[in-house]
Amino acid sequence: MMLRPLACRARTPLLLVGAALAVVGCRREERRFRESPPATTPSAVRVSALQPGTMADTSHMPNPYESSAYAQSEGQRLFGWYNCAGCHANGGGGMGPPLMDDEWIYGSSPENIYNTIIQGRPNGMPSFAGKIPSPQIWQLVTYVRSLSGLTPMSGRSARTEHMNFYQGAQSMQGAQTPKNSFRPPASEFP
Amino acid sequence: MSVAREQVECLHHSLIILLCLAARGYAFRDDARNGRFRALIFTHPMTLRMSYERRFRVPFRFLLLVTLAACTREDVASRAREPAAPALPASGTPRATVTLDAEDGQWTRAAKSLSGIRYSQLAQITADNVRNLRPVWTFSTSVLRGHEEAPLVVNNTMYILTPYPNLLYALDLTKGDSAPTKWMYNPKPQSEAQGVACCDVVNRGPVFANGSIIFNTLDNHVIAVDAATGAEKWNTKVGEINNGETMTMSPLVVKNMVLVGNSGGEMGVRGWLKALDLGSGSVRWTAYSTGPDSEVLIGARFKPHYPKDRGKDLGVSTWTGAQWKIGGGTVWGWISYDPTLNLVYYGTANPGPWNPDQRPGDNKWTSSIFARDPDTGEAVWAYQMSPHDLHDYDGVNENLLIDVPWKGQTRHVLIHPDRNGYVYMMDRATGEVLSAEPFVHITTTHGVDLANGMLRYEPSKHGRVGEVVRDICPASPGGKDWQPSSFSPRTGLVYLPHQNLCQDSEGLEANYIAGTPYVGMNVVMTAGPGGNRGELTAWDPAAGRAAWKLTEDLPVWSGTLATAGDVVFYGTMDGWFKAVDARTGAKLWQYKTGSGIIGQPMTYRGPDGKQYVAIMSGVGGWAGAIVAGNLDPRDSTAALGMVAAMKDLPSKTTKGGTLYVFALP
Numbered sequence: 001m002m003l004r005p006l007a008c009r010a011r012t013p014l015l016l017v018g019a020a021l022a023v024v025g026c027r028r029e030e031r032r033f034r035e036s037p038p039a040t041t042p043s044a045v046r047v048s049a050l051q052p053g054t055m056a057d058t059s060h061m062p063n064p065y066e067s068s069a070y071a072q073s074e075g076q077r078l079f080g081w082y083n084c085a086g087c088h089a090n091g092g093g094g095m096g097p098p099l100m101d102d103e104w105i106y107g108s109s110p111e112n113i114y115n116t117i118i119q120g121r122p123n124g125m126p127s128f129a130g131k132i133p134s135p136q137i138w139q140l141v142t143y144v145r146s147l148s149g150l151t152p153m154s155g156r157s158a159r160t161e162h163m164n165f166y167q168g169a170q171s172m173q174g175a176q177t178p179k180n181s182f183r184p185p186a187s188e189f190p
Numbered sequence: 191m192s193v194a195r196e197q198v199e200c201l202h203h204s205l206i207i208l209l210c211l212a213a214r215g216y217a218f219r220d221d222a223r224n225g226r227f228r229a230l231i232f233t234h235p236m237t238l239r240m241s242y243e244r245r246f247r248v249p250f251r252f253l254l255l256v257t258l259a260a261c262t263r264e265d266v267a268s269r270a271r272e273p274a275a276p277a278l279p280a281s282g283t284p285r286a287t288v289t290l291d292a293e294d295g296q297w298t299r300a301a302k303s304l305s306g307i308r309y310s311q312l313a314q315i316t317a318d319n320v321r322n323l324r325p326v327w328t329f330s331t332s333v334l335r336g337h338e339e340a341p342l343v344v345n346n347t348m349y350i351l352t353p354y355p356n357l358l359y360a361l362d363l364t365k366g367d368s369a370p371t372k373w374m375y376n377p378k379p380q381s382e383a384q385g386v387a388c389c390d391v392v393n394r395g396p397v398f399a400n401g402s403i404i405f406n407t408l409d410n411h412v413i414a415v416d417a418a419t420g421a422e423k424w425n426t427k428v429g430e431i432n433n434g435e436t437m438t439m440s441p442l443v444v445k446n447m448v449l450v451g452n453s454g455g456e457m458g459v460r461g462w463l464k465a466l467d468l469g470s471g472s473v474r475w476t477a478y479s480t481g482p483d484s485e486v487l488i489g490a491r492f493k494p495h496y497p498k499d500r501g502k503d504l505g506v507s508t509w510t511g512a513q514w515k516i517g518g519g520t521v522w523g524w525i526s527y528d529p530t531l532n533l534v535y536y537g538t539a540n541p542g543p544w545n546p547d548q549r550p551g552d553n554k555w556t557s558s559i560f561a562r563d564p565d566t567g568e569a570v571w572a573y574q575m576s577p578h579d580l581h582d583y584d585g586v587n588e589n590l591l592i593d594v595p596w597k598g599q600t601r602h603v604l605i606h607p608d609r610n611g612y613v614y615m616m617d618r619a620t621g622e623v624l625s626a627e628p629f630v631h632i633t634t635t636h637g638v639d640l641a642n643g644m645l646r647y648e649p650s651k652h653g654r655v656g657e658v659v660r661d662i663c664p665a666s667p668g669g670k671d672w673q674p675s676s677f678s679p680r681t682g683l684v685y686l687p688h689q690n691l692c693q694d695s696e697g698l699e700a701n702y703i704a705g706t707p708y709v710g711m712n713v714v715m716t717a718g719p720g721g722n723r724g725e726l727t728a729w730d731p732a733a734g735r736a737a738w739k740l741t742e743d744l745p746v747w748s749g750t751l752a753t754a755g756d757v758v759f760y761g762t763m764d765g766w767f768k769a770v771d772a773r774t775g776a777k778l779w780q781y782k783t784g785s786g787i788i789g790q791p792m793t794y795r796g797p798d799g800k801q802y803v804a805i806m807s808g809v810g811g812w813a814g815a816i817v818a819g820n821l822d823p824r825d826s827t828a829a830l831g832m833v834a835a836m837k838d839l840p841s842k843t844t845k846g847g848t849l850y851v852f853a854l855p
Contacts, residue, residue, distance in 0.1 A: 091824075094821065094829045095386065123381050
């Protein structure tokens with residue numbers, strides 16, 4: 001029973017892939033170490049796309065941390081720390097709605113999510129105004145948007161898989177799910 | 191399935207797993223030094239040339255042993271607990287019984303009787319004719335969340351209370367099957383309350399007393415409305431959503447007092463039971479579940495049966511610091527009442543947070559049963575089922591007050607099927623545990639020591655922060671959750687609707703922020719042994735074991751109803767409403783309703799003298815949260831880990847609340 005290693009032949013392509021990975025890996029993100037907290041807070045955020053007459057303003061206020069891997073992993077930590085995870089689980093929802101899908105009640109743009117966290121929402125989203133400093137809210141926004149793949153790929157952190165013991169299960173502490181614009185049929189999740 | 195066949199299948203599976211690994215690029219090589227085949231080496235393509243491939247070397251003999259062992263391992267424990275064959279108390283064998291009130295054909299409280307047994311003496315619908323049962327009218331509640339409530343029937347009027355927004359409908363039964371709405375009362379609860387309700391925005395039903403329908407709203411109002419007109423009589427706010435409190439339980443009226451308790455054990459809420467004056471709604475007394483004796487209403491009359499439950503201010507000293515103030519022990523389950531002893535019985539919920547490392551001590555009086563004098567609220571005895579609970583085993587399940595022949599005597603007992611997986615039979619005068627027998631597969635404990643009342647924990651299931659503990663059975667919703675059982679004095683059996691779930695969990699540090707979850711546990715649930723997620727168990731309390739069991743694919747999250755026609759009714763989460771033979775469990779009839787059933791079946795005599803059976807259809811609750819809340823199955827921890835076990839539910843049912851009423855032709 002002398003089985004030849006199945007993958008021996010794959011050695012050369014593998015090296016190429018490795019080299020390619022190394023190049024891509026180096027381009028991850030530029031990390032700025034002295035991050036000055038964004039002073040800006042969004043104002044006049046619309047939670048309805050319906051504007052009578054001509055559309056006045058469709059520009060979005062950018063999230064200063066949108067592509068920062070550090071902001072995102074901080075956001076992930078804060079998502080646990082401020083008990084967001086208690087209501088939204090690791091993105092799949094519970095007492096609050098899921099945040100990893102592409103359905104948004106109050107808007108998915110950074111300033112919309114920022115305001116959702118600050119103002120609270122009438123069906124049970126608490127208002128965290130005065131409880132979370134603005135830079136941390138932007139970090140949370142980055143993380144929340146990453147759950148449904150709205151942030152650039154380069155900023156996303158690795159999946160942690162230690163509790164991923166059932167097929168189809170997401171990691172427990174840091175579900176990092178690529179954008180999935182449709183809800184896969186349940187049959188795919190035995 | 192025979193054991194031999196199981197083994198062959200298991201070996202077959204192992205082979206498939208090895209093949210799958212091969213297909214994914216893992217290579218298996220034999221380590222053929224000395225010319226003998228001794229081991230398999232697993233190598234991933236990436237690691238082929240690396241020196242640490244030795245780590246993947248698995249001695250062949252070991253592999254063989256493990257595979258064989260895994261394939262021969264049989265769930266001896268769980269199997270031993272299953273009854274061999276349907277066994278009924280032979281005629282002449284003493285069986286459990288109960289003293290019944292005269293049958294009035296009504297249903298005035300969720301459990302029908304103060305003894306909490308959900309038994310009707312109506313016998314037009316029998317095991318012989320139930321197959322002819324058909325729906326006669328339906329009613330849409332206009333609410334999409336989980337309908338756990340029991341409808342009431344009083345004076346030819348049916349009362350239906352919906353989940354949030356807690357609409358109360360009165361339907362006129364005297365107008366035939368059209369049952370028009372007499373009035374509707376809308377309490378307009380605060381919408382924000384929805385965010386702090388741990389497990390869907392359910393309500394378990396109203397109660398009728400003294401010409402009023404009394405109920406709780408999700409935002410903590412207890413409201414009495416005139417049963418005839420729907421006019422509000424009084425409205426008392428007893429809790430605060432900003433502390434995470436909500437109310438979901440069905441009140442009980444005893445001696446001109448309305449007994450109500452709070453929900454929020456996942457939100458750092460301090461549990462209480464309050465008695466409100468039936469006439470005015472003013473609070474007469476409050477009995478907290480944690481804290482000093484003066485606030486738990488423990489005084490001179492308090493005589494617990496076991497030394498472990500005796501001592502001063504245990505509600506403080508079994509905690510660290512002021513943790514008892516946010517320690518849970520909420521009162522969201524069932525209350526029953528024994529008028530002879532003048533005692534009410536109810537259980538308290540889990541301690542908070544779930545993460546046990548953050549609350550050293552026994553955490554009294556969480557996961558306990560209290561017996562109290564309703565006149566003063568004073569505790570007469572208490573018993574803690576799960577001291578220092580590790581797995582969210584609330585003690586709030588129903589207590590059925592029945593009489594059981596036990597060792598040659600008739601004992602007035604309380605039957606309590608607990609989340610921890612045991613059916614407790616206790617002397618309801620003293621709190622002595624007469625027996626505590628498992629009704630589900632249990633890995634977390636090894637029984638109850640009847641000498642001292644202690645639950646024997648399995649140390650390996652005590653997780654620490656950052657540690658994943660696997661194969662915790664039963665899972666957090668317990669062997670059985672809130673869904674109430676029924677008892678038939680004709681068969682002497684208790685009909686337990688329950689689930690069969692296990693889980694893996696990981697402790698996390700919980701951070702207390704008022705009004706937000708205080709849990710500290712990542713949980714992922716799965717079906718227990720056998721793969722079926724639900725069961726209906728007919729429990730023989732006199733024998734301390736199951737007489738028969740029916741398995742269901744989905745958790746049986748509905749209550750059960752037993753009738754003098756020897757029929758037991760229950761519903762399934764994919765919408766089937768079922769009738770089975772109370773003696774044997776034989777399936778007699780079923781009807782597919784529009785949505786999954788998690789409600790409480792009831793029966794009544796209509797103005798035409800006919801017997802009707804009614805059930806709310808409308809999936810939700812903790813088990814149905816994936817459908818009711820549109821949760822995302824890609825996250826197994828969603829809904830506190832329940833979603834992992836219920837991923838297929840969206841393909842089996844959709845949401846929507848409807849009442850179904852059935853009758854014989």
